[in-house]
Amino acid sequence: MAAPVNSVGKPSPERLPLNTTSFQKKTRSKLISIPGTRPSVQNGQLLVSTGVTSLDYLLGGGLAVGTVLLVEEDRYDSYSRMILKYFLSEGVVCRHELFVATAQDDPDDILQELPAPILDDVAIHKPLEQPLLSCEPSNSLDAMKIAWRYQNLPKVQSALASSSRFGHYYDVSKTMEPEIRQAAKCHRFYLPEHPTLSSPTHSPVLESYSALLKSLQDIIHKEGFDVAAPMSRPRNILRIGLHSLGSALWGDDLTCHDNPAHRHALTTFLYGLRALLRSSLAVAVVTVSSHLIQDRALMGSITRLCDNAIALESFKGSERETNPLYKDYHGLLHVRQVPHLNCLASQLPDHKDLAFKLKRKQFTIERLxxxxxxxxxxxxxxxxxxxxxxxxxxxxxxxxxxxxxxxx
Amino acid sequence: MLPELLQSTDAGGLLIIRDFASFSGRHLLKSFINASLNRNEAVHVLGFEISKEELKHGLKEPNNQRLHIHDAFSDPLGWTDHPAFTVQQFSFEELTHLITQTSQHKPVNLVIDSLSWILRHVSPTVVCKTLQQLKKGGAVRSIIGLLHADMHQNGTVGSVCHLATSVITVTPGTKRDEAVAKITKRSKSGKVMQDEEMFIINEDLTVTIQNKPNHAGSKRTDSEEQESDPTANLTFNLRLSDTEREAKEKLALPFVFSKEKKTALLHSGPGSGRILYEPDANDNYDQEDPDDDLDV
Incomplete structure (x- = not known):
């Protein structure tokens, strides 16, 4: 679904004979309307939210359907796992279908840890309505003694946010209720449950990856996530979360050796994944523990094969943890790649220095x-x-x- | 944090003692064996690097029934007819079979001496997979492994340590017998704790924690010294007594309005007028520049 949806002028049914012009407002009536999606303002791509509103903003409004987001894991995989969980939670709330593939922990473990959505958050996140409140508590009036004329002005927001609401907020301190979670249809792929034959050493494709790709292909064809499939039933989005791809548990020695034997296994898989997603209503988030990959050139080609790529650099265990400059944040976020979809020049984020922090309940990305x-x-x-x-x-x-x- | 790790190895845990040629982590490994035996837990040791006798040396009860040493030192590659344990047997099925055969449903701790030896002969992906299966498998309660970090490529050490719940990196300390342990512990919720401790291993394999490495402490005192109170020795009075503060608060300052007036000014009522101004393109003259209209 990476091709822009044609916007076709809709002829108005009740045309008056006089006093009207022949000009008709352009409408996007042919747009497939799926809950939890919206067209991009820039290029009309169908977007879904990553579940982290500030990350959506960073990626130009959201993740385009049919693309892959690569998340380079932080050293202890705590924040990258959180982004993956946010992405899946957003899918549950929007009633999308999920596909979770892991090699280390059971996919059910990840699904059980999904953060709870804050569904009544609409009242909280309206900074413009605050000045209109007539009867404010008197202690807030005392809050500013000298510059009291400014006290009703909206606070300057440091967090990145787009103006219109899209995506939901989540409370990471609570987990999602099982009833909500089970309402979403979820496909799971746990590598130890798929007995794989040991592949010959110099084969470009690893058995584990081809099993994963096969299983994805089956689901996309069977459940009607193909764009080419007949529009017989309501369409839905498939959200694919692939955890810690390329790790030793996937049978890949990419992270183990300086000169891995299965050098092209992951890149071959990513080519296949991309080709599959381009023609389907699916969007994928892939996490890779890039700090273990010794070959930077290989990491570069992995980045190139994904549409979006971000890297998380946690301060945990580095000397930056004690640096006063970073005391408000938990890590840095690097944007490695932004998508080039049907265009030559892509929209770049307006800031390069980004940091993330995990507040008591929420994960946000801010300008540093x-x-x-x-x-x-x-x-x-x-x-x-x-x-x-x-x-x-x-x-x-x-x-x-x-x-x-x-x-x- | 080291005593806590010695006292309670949590279920499903993989602890890796990472050492270098400059300091051996085997004494610490033996302390862990001793501590588990003291807790009445069964211990299975895969000994690749030193002989059975050497391994038993120094343990509190070397002939304890709960201590099972699988001798992989004498014939690790299966060259004789009856090898006790070979490196090829390092797989989930074989180890589970071995452990369930000999011990009766007690919490079993598996001690591997050392992972480096296995990594020399088995591919790292297989080792990682086996460790992960053992962690999840149920036959083993916790795994403690010794890893000589300077024997392998960085990626291999990183991949193995990535699986571990706790990693203890031991390096020699400044004094004799003293060593520094850098501990990284991952809790199940994903929280990471880090600590650095100086320790000594005694004759009876107990661990004594010395004071923390002093550079952290010295940093703290530095900042304390800098934050000395500048208002301490003043020739004039900077502080207010209670009566003085009361008097100060009573004073009505000019241009400070009452609460009612402030509210009235901030929320203009329905009767008052408002200026609504929406600037358009022709309105953008700059107040800062009075000569904006001149052609200069």
Missing amino acids: HLPPDLSETVSRVSRGEQAGAAAVASACGSGTSGNKHLDF
Whole structure:
């Protein structure tokens, strides 16, 4: 479904003979309407939400149906797993079908950990309505003593958000009720339950990957997620979550060796996955533990084979954890690739410095701000140092490098 | 955190002791064996690297019924007719069979000495798969493995440690007998805890924790010194007494309005007028630049 849906002018049924023009407003009547989707503002692609509103914004409104999002796992796979769970939860709430494939934990474990949706969140997330409230509690009036005229202005929002509501909010401290979860149709693929033959060492395709691809293909054809399938029944979206692909448990030695024997196994699989998704109403999120992959060129080609790619870099265990600059955040988010769908130039995110944090209930991605440097000495220190360095250099008689800034 | 790990190995856990040539982690491994035996748990040891006798040396009760040592040291590759345990037997089915054969439904801890030896002869993907199956399998309660990190490629060590619930990296300390343990523990909820501890292993294989490595402590004192109170020795009075504060709060400042007036100003009532102004394209003159209309 990566091709834009044609927008065809709809002839109006009750045409008045006089006083009307022949101009008709363009409508998108041919658009397939599926709950939980919306057309992109830029190019008319059908989008679904990732479940993280700020991530949707970053990816240009959402994930286009028919594309693959690659999430490079953080070192302990805690935040990437959370993104995967958000993506699946959004599918449950929108009544999409799910497909979960894992090799490490049982897919049911992931499904049981899905965060609970906050369904009455509409009242909370309306910053514009606050000034209209007439009777505010008096303590909020006392909150600003001097600049009280500003107190009813909406707060500046640091979190990335698009204006219209799309996608839901989730409370990560609670898990979804089993009734809601079981209402969604879920296909599971747990690798140890699929006995695979040991493949010959130099075969480009691993048995585990081909079994996975086969199972995906079956579901897409049988359950009618093909775009080409007849429109006999209401269409739905298939959300595919593939956890920790390329890890040793998938039988892939990509992460184990500097020069893996199954060098092209994962890339071959991704080609197949992409080809399959392009012609179906499905969208996939793939997580890969990229920090274990030693070959950067290989990681680059894996990134190229996915449409969207983001990388999570958790501060846990790195020296950045104690850096005061990052004290409000839990990690950095790098956008490795944005989709180029039916266009030459893709829309780039307006910010490159992004950080994520896990608040008590929610995972958000924010712009990383540098705090303003208010100290008076800060700009002078470097000049003083330069002058000092120059003085030292000339004193030693070897004035070659530091002399440039020296004033005579 | 090290004593907690020694005291209770949680079910389904995989603990990896990562050491380097500069410091052997085997003494710590023996401490773990001792601690499990003290808890009345059965221990199965796959000994590839040292002989049975050497392994038993120093243990509190070397002939304990609950200690089963599978000798893979004398013939690890099955060259003789009756090998006790070979590296090819390192698979989920074989190990489950071996363990259920000898011990009677007790919590079983599997100790592997060492994973490095197995990784030399079995492909890392198979080792990872077996470890994962053992973790999930049920026959084994917890697995403790020794891994010599400098013997393998980074990716192999990373992949094995990625599966582990706890990783203890041991490096030599500054003094004799002293060692530093860097501990990373992953809880089931996905929370990661990290700690660094200095420890000594005693003669009877108990572990004594020294004070924490001092660089963290020294950093803390530095920041405390910097945060000394600048208002401590002043020649004038900066603080208010209670009566002074009361008097200050009574004072009505100019241009501070009452609550009612503030509310009235902030929420203009129905009678008052409002200016609604929607700027259009012709209106964008700049207030900052008075010469905007001049052609300069």
